[in-house]
Amino acid sequence: MINLPMPYPQELIYSTVARYKIRAGLISPKQLLDDVFEDRGVVATVDLPCHLSKIANHYPHNRFNLNYIAYQHTLFPLYAPFIPESRRQECLRWMANHSQGAIHLAIGSNASRLPSVKYIRYCPQCFNEQFKDYGEWYWSRMWQIPGITCCSKHGSLANSSVEYRPNSRHDFIAPTPHNCNINPQGSVNEDDRFLISKISELLSLAEQSSPTFEQWTTFYHSLARSSNCIRGSKHIDHLCILEKVKNRWSLELLETNNLHRLESETGWLRGIFRKHRKSFSYLEHIIAIESLLEQDWSFEEIMVQVKSQTTTLPSKITQAKSNVKPDSELIEANRNIWMGLIKENQSIKGARKINQALYAWLYRNDKTWFMNTNKNCHQRHVPKGLTVNWQRRDSEFVRSLIKINDHTCFDLTLPRKSKKVVDESNLLSLND
Ligand SMILES: [Zn+2]
Secondary structure, three states: OOOOOOOOOEEOOOHHHHHHHHOOOOOHHHHHHHHHHOOOOOOOOOOOOOHHHHHOOOOOOOOOOHHHHHHHOOOHHHHEEEHHHHHHHHHHHHHHHOOOOOOHHHHHHHHHOOOOOOEEEOHHHHHHHHHHOOOOOOOOOHHHHOOOOOOOOOEEEEEEEEOOOOOOOOOOOOOOOOOOOOOOOOOHHHHHHHHHHHHHHHHHOOOOOOOOOHHHHHHHHHHHOOOOEEEOOOEEHHHHHHHHHHHHOHHHHHHHHHOOOOOOOOHHEEEEEEEOHHHOOHOOOOOHHHHOOOOOOOHHHHHHHHHOOHHHHHHHHHHHHHOOOOOOHHHHHHHHHHHHHHHOOOOOOHHHOOOHHHHHHHHHHHHHHHHHHHHHHHHHHHHHHHOOOOHHHHHHHHHHHHHHHOOOOOOOOOOOHHHHHHHHHHHHHHHH
């Protein structure tokens, strides 16, 4: 057990480890890894670090448990409410031990659309306050959130010279006057202030189990209903939602966060109001909820609402739907079209690209046949690609060798070729 400093409020655990390095007077990153993790393979990760159980072991047992560190000193709570419960549990297990990048993949699907942070950022005036309170600087997690460019109290964030995901991945670096140039700050606008307040709510939510995708689906459906964005009895009016989003948010803010392709049939905005099959990022949730709810709201209330959604109704609807089977002629016709497409494109992927609607229809209405057919097609293609006609290859080689010999046997400028030379080189390679 080493004397790891206590983390400060909102401090990244990455930063606590970096401060230990300074306090212990360590220069070598390897020595730091030995001290803290007893493992030189640990990657210094700013946002979603692993090996937290090793860190927790350096504190008295009643002080911190692992989930506390994940929820108070990493960016995990920004993603946790939006991934299904089983994945949340899996991510916590990865953070306790190691994940070999799996955690970024599991969460990354929803984070990848947001702009990436290139350098660890800081707020110069917060540094002043930290120095006054604690006599040193540390990296706050509030500064490292993709999509947030300001400190809520003071103004725009500045880039340090410390890379967020550096090539030399094993060093933990604390803020110093050397890697943070203090420059004047730009001011905070209203939207930034709003986003930061919502993100602070997420970061301070108590640890809880995550809602299911079905509950999120039902929540957004009822949100659309209560905001009069429903056509007929149950169809989402995507145009009405689009108008509300455009009225509330500037194009600039949406563009800087890669969330501006709102009209797209396959874009995030339509996706979040359809059946959820993947998770959405905190920014997408904030933008959608804020556009439709024309009143103050908090994530605490939203989480209660989402988790109270009973999903029996939609499943009843799907059951009723699945009882109405399409007639066999239609199934037969669509099967034929699909087989034709596979033949034409030589792959399931290619066929799917050409007729996505057919792919979805067969998946819904003729799943067993569809999956089996696709599986067989995959299997059939692989061995074909690997088949080699050895006899043909041998005779081609022999023909080429005879040709080479015919061309070169009377060329006296070439090196000597004899049985002896060949035998000698074989002997040499045997001796190797
Ligand atoms: Zn600040």
